[in-house]
Amino acid sequence: MNTGLQSPTGVWWKPAHKAERLWVQIAFAWCLVLFAMMPLWHMKGAQNPSGIRAKVNPNDFARRTYEFINTYKVGEDHGVPVVAPPPGADVYLLGRMWAWEPVLQLERGAQYTLHLSSLDVNHGFSLAPVNLNFQVVPGYDYGLRITPSEAGEFTIVCNEFCGINHHAMVGRVVVLDRAAAPVYGGGE
Amino acid sequence: MTAPAAFRTCPTTGLKVHRQADALIKANAVAATVSLLVGGVAAVLVLLTRWQAVHLLPADWFYRILTVHGMSMLIFFIIFFEMAVLYFASAVVLNSRVAAPRLAWVAFVLMVAGAILVEWMMWTGKADVLFTSYVPLKAHPLYYLGIILFAVGALVVTSLFFATLVVARRERTYQGSVPLVTFGGATAAIIAVITLLHGAAVYIPTFLWSLGLVPMDAEVYRLIWWGLGHSSQQINVAAMVSIWYLLGGLTIGAVVLNEKISRSAFVLYVLFISMASAHHLLVDPGFSPAWKVWNTSYAMYLAVLASMVHGFTVPAGMEAGMRLRGFTHGLFEWLRKAPWGDPGFSALVFSVIIFGFLGGITGVTFGTEQINIIAHNTFRIPGHFHATVVGGTALAFMGVTYYVIPLIFRKQIAFxxxxxxxxxxxxxGMTLFSMAMTFAGTFGVPRRHYDISFAAAPFAVEFNPAVDLILGVMALGGLLASLGGAIYILSTVWSVFFGKPLAEDATFGAVPAAILKPPPAPPAGDADHKGLTRGTLVLVGVFLLAFIAYYFVNWKLLSAVWRVG
Structure with missing residues (x-):
């Protein structure tokens, strides 16, 4: 036998010994499990990063966002418009240096299609403290069907570096129980 | 033909060493160490800022120094060191001359010039774009040009590695096949070519874009950039595993159990890693689920299989080597009686453990399409790659340095x-640091973030109160590791520039023991394997259980978050 520093001579393509062969087989089986879990979760699991994906001109996305805001606006928070879309609505969230617009008031258990995009550079959508993370890329619309499963107040941290004030880029989501009084506006 | 004076004979290994190879290894190793020093100082500054209790730097300097840290460590330190490894694995191990040494020096000058240009742009605030420089964030054109110069130099060195293999074969400087260490080095070099071509495909258009000449798509940039960004980590893995085999052989005379298995595993790295960029884009809007699932795994995760195979064959080769030399008692006598005071050996063992248990398990788990939803861009990601590339690769590089200094530089090791x-x-230090970072990321703490107290933000963000404590542990681990890094730099620089030359009669206490008393040659022929790797089977069993547990715990965590699809 030789060390890894020495040249093997003659034919070294020999059958592996039992322990080695056993480990390769176990490791390979595990690798197949690692693969199988992904398609399986698409069929059985409730959390997949699939979404509706399309290219979009950043200005068009901004226009859609402001139309959305004008339709469902119920107030303002720290100068950011607050919207309360009905269950099932298409919801637009625009990332730009260095803010998320608008603030969202959603209903627990209802499904929304959350469209994410950016007006300028890459941003990171990170919902705290739930820990849901998606990349927000300028020129691309990421439409995720999302169902808030708990009521409460949540924040959207930007977790992709986007310039000098990156750390100040925080948005807000409020999730209400169906019967609860709204936090913003009268729910009109 | 070269004149005989161009070679010296190594008194320890008996290898014939080309003086040009000596000089090139020294130059690249010195450049690597300077880069490590710059990156290391940056690391401490970044650490003391993210440790919220200290919060040292102002915001602009935090992002600037974070850019410096990434480039100096992941590109300059690692790649300069790998250039030295390539010269070692070709010319030195094969007793050969270096092909075209003049061109090799041109390549070195290109790389140094590129690195200086990039550092200059970063330190003067003209490239505050972080390591990934995602467009449309824009740096000064000279920043991209510097990276291109550096990459061209590295590509030339890689070509010279292949040329040296051809020279060695033609001049019959060795018998039989190339040793496993050289074979692994060759796979690292092939992956380097793939990586550098991706680098050209992304940085040349970006350079033109920064001059206002062509448009760039933000998502296409991410796709191609990660063809560079991830593949470069695969160079590290292949180089690191080669060094594992090298250190195993040097420190305790580890044997290669089966050349076929180990070499096939290296080939899997080459074949199944090229689109590994996919696992950086799992929660991106530009790609379909089918594309993501396929390109993450190719249905079989064969690059993961390769690492799991090396994770067995490296310790098993060490165990068999020790058992063949008489350490046969029980399951673990071979480990207990190993030379734990030899820094080459301890670095090898810790590198294998940290890379496998911390880096490997977390990496494969976070690289799963859906689990990435609860990991992407959180602290879990740098927690993972500090375990692979720092605790794994850098530590292996440190361990092998303690052999390179006496063998190549012919100096005793200072301190x-x-x-x-x-x-x-x-x-x-790195274990505490990586684990704490990964754990903090589980609570959603973002990476690349100046201030998680969100003092300047319109809305207050509440993380789990445990996060403060966890970040304290991270800081403690980071500082310990930095101390270890400082000792490494101090000792290597002192040894090389002011150290005592290694006399023929050097004594223990200034060089690793194995240099003065190399392990006896293993018995010739194909030994009976029965029971030679019992201990290792137990160890990899523990590893697999840890892997399975961590993997499924993460599916459980995922299943608890909001429904999304």
Whole structure:
């Protein structure tokens, strides 16, 4: 036998010994499990990063966002418009240096299609403290069907570096129980 | 033909060493160490800022120094070191001359010039774009040009590696097949070519874009950039595993159990890693689920299989080597009686453990399409790659340095008592650091973020109160590791520039023991394997259980978050 520093001579393509062969087989089986879990979760699991994906001109996305805001606006928070879309609505969230617009008031258990995009550079959508993370890329619309499963107040941290004030880029989501009084506006 | 004076004979290994190879290895190793020093100072500054209790730097300097840290460590330190490894694995191990040494020096000058240009742009605030420089964030054109120069130099060195293999074969400087270490080096070099071509495909258009000449798509940039960004980590893995085999052989005379298995595993790295960029884009809007699932795994995760195979064959080769030399008692006598005071050996063992248990398991788990939803861009990601590339690769590089200094630089190692504990400090530090970082990320703490107290933000963000404590542990681990890094730099620089030349009669206490008393040659022929790797089977069993547990715990965590699809 030789060390890894020495040249093997003659034919070294020999059958592996039992322990080695056993480990390769176990490791390979595990690798197949690692693969199988992904398609399986698409069929059985409730959390997949699939979404509706399309290219979009950043200005068009901004226009859609402001139309959305004008339709469902119920107030303002720290100068950011607050919207309360009905269950099932298409919801637009625009990332730009260095803010998320608008603030969202959603209903627990209802499904929304959350469209994410950016007006300028890459941003990171990170919902705290739930820990849901998606990349927000300028020129691309990421439409995720999302169902808030708990009521409460949540924040959207930007977790992709986007310039000098990156750390100040925080948005807000409020999730209400169906019967609860709204936090913003009268729910009109 | 070269004149005989161009070679010297190594008194320890009996290898015939080309003086040009000596000089090129020295130059690249020195450049690597300077880069490590710059990146290391940056690391401490970044650490002391993210440790919210200290919060050292102002915001602009935090992002600037974070850019410096990434480039200096992941590109300059690692790649300069790998250039030295390539010269070692070709010319030195094969007793050969270096092909075209003049061109090799041109390549070195290109790389140094590129690195200086990039550092200049970063330190003067003209490239505050972080390591990934995602467009449309824009740096000064000279920043991209510097990276291109550096990459061209590295590509030339890689070509010279292949040329040297051809020279060695033609001049019959070795018998039989190339040794496994050289074979692994060759796979690293092939992956380097793939990586550098991706680098050209992304940085040349970006350079033109920064001059206002062509448009760039933000998502296409991410796709191609990660063809560079991830593949470069695969160079590190292939180089690191080669060094594992090298250190195993040097420190305790580890044997290669089966050349076929180990070499096939290296080939899997080459074949199944090229689109590994996919696992950086799992929660991106530009790609379909089918594309993501396929390109993450190719249905079989064969690059993961390769690492799991090496994770067995490296320790099993060490165990068999020790057992063949008489350490046969029980399951673990071979480990208990191993030379734990040899920093090359302890660095090897910790590198294998940290890479596998911390880096490997977390990496494969976070690289799963859906689990990435609860990991992307959180602290879990740098927690993972500090375990692979720092606790794994950098630590292996440190361990092999303690052999390179006496063997290539012909110097005794300075501050030997400190050097003996260096791998322990570094390994414990990086373990604490990586685990704490990963754990903080589980609570959603973002990476690349100046201020998680969100003092300047319109809305207050509440993380789990445990996060403060966890970040304290991270800081403690980071500082310990930095101390280990400082000892490494101090000792290597001192040894090389002011150290005592290694006399023929050097004594223990200034060089690793195995250099003065190499392990006896293993018995010739194909030994009976029965029971030779019992201990290792137990160890990999523990590893697999840890892997399975961590993997499924993460599916459980995922299943608890909001429904999204």
């Amino acid at each position: 030997w008592p400190l050097v003996k504990i260096q791998p322990y400090l570094f390994a414990i």
